[in-house]
Amino acid sequence: MEHDELAAWLRLLETPQVGRVSARRLLAAFGSPQAAIAASTAARREVVGSGPAAALADEPETLAALIASTVDWLASGSEPRHVVTLGDPLYPATLLNIEDPPLLLYALGRAELLQASSFAIVGSRNPTPQGTDNARAFAANLSRAGLTIVSGLALGIDGAAHDGALQGPGSTVAVIGTGLDRVYPKRHLDLARRIAQQGLLVSEYPLGTPPLPENFPPRNRIIAGLARGTLVVEATLQSGSLITARLATEAGRDVFAVPGSIHSPQSRGCHALISQGAKLVESAQDILEELQPGAAAPASPPAEASDRPEPLLDALGYEPVSLEALVARTGWSASALNTRLLELELEGRVARLPGQLFQRIAAG
Template structure:
């Protein structure tokens, strides 16, 4: 993109009082960002309200610095692709054209070709159970190895586990973030963000320097849902933002998948609500592939693991359980239980949960 064109787009999108709806109407009427800026106030007033029509007559005080910073960012690293893609550009993802509110401009960093690839979104709780984290990682790794990039929002919890798993496969991952691409939020994911820029793709509709503002994250969910052929919810409470993503995916005509869990776990209730409303219950990644790729033969199933006969693991089951309940099931003393639980915890087979609860991890 030429600097003058970039300047016109940034002026249109970063001018106060000009929201996404007004910008879209102006672009439809005038054909390009530069034509919108060049039009008279009266001509713009025929398309939008007086406020945005007048606001565009004067460039924001911060515009020159933003243009310079964006141009510098685009040219900063010759070893990695950075781009700004606008609605109508050949690189703009066709999948987003079918959503209700397609972003007008996207900042990209990394493997830009992933923007056009058929993908699956994986979303869920920021405070998942250990089993939820393992599931997100395993599903994402399987999908990526099968050639499906995994889209998520780089939040803590399920999102981060999904990105990590997807990086283990060749298809990679797409992180749609709610800040400018020159910032990483949460900071705990700084290393993950750097790996995604090398092996996957970072995407944002927010200009450089945009901090982590609460309203931006629900908005970025529409891009996550819009990019993907289907959205998998791994764990979610009833009020989770992941359910917003699932709803947006359904409204866009995409598939919605959910992993069931314990009826006693708050983190499973959102998934159960989705299943009641028609989401497909999935138990493994192959269930998703069969839905999105009908007629494709399933991958060879792994050998059936030897049944674990550890009596404490059998007593634990796969739902959170208290020490008292384990004592009742096994007849063991609290001392014996604590000793053996610590061994299993150190061995990665048991997780210690808040409230003095324990949960078996995986299906060992």
């Protein structure tokens, strides 16, 4: 993109009082940011009203610094960097079908993944260990089948999905709610670096944008819009993941959900989605068959020695259970159960949950 064109886009999108709706109307009326800025205030007023029309008449004080930092960012680093606008060959066609497509995207990494066949995996920031394992396993298997996994780089399910997706050729796209020169949360700094090298980081927010709470819900429409379908692994009834699922439905995309314990708050969002028509899934194969009839997920690896029969695992089942309930189910003493549960926990076959609960972890 030429310097003058970049400057015009940034002026249109970052001028105070000119939001996404007004910018879209100006582009529709005048054809380009340069033409919208060059038009008279009176001509712009007929399209967007007096406030946005007058605001564009004067260049924002911070614009020059933003342009300079963006030009420097594009020219720096070892990973490819792009500014992708409507009409750019790199702009994903899937986003054109959503109600509020982003007008400009910053991209760091493999920009060709914007055109890939994608699938979103989202969920709780505070998942159970089983939920984390499920997200990673679903993402890995779908990525091995060639789907690019889209998520939001948040803690919990998002991070596990990105990590799993990097295990397959489909790789991953992280849609973030800050500028691409920031990583939030900080705990995902290493994950973000891996994604920049092997996948793609995307944001509609300009460089320097900090993690503002109001910016994260809007980015969910991009996650849902990029993907052919969305899987919710774990979510409470107040989870932002349900926003993503609703946006996916509004965009005409399939929504899938993993069921869980009726006693777990982290399962209630998924159960609500299923009751509203989301597809219940238990494996990546369920999703692949829905998206590509007849397709099968990659075969599971050979069973490990740790998959040997274990009576206590049978007693646990797959729902969270208390020590007292296990005493009643097995007839073992509490001390004997604690010893064996610790061994299974160290083997990665049982998770210890808050509230003195235990849960069996399914094999990936």
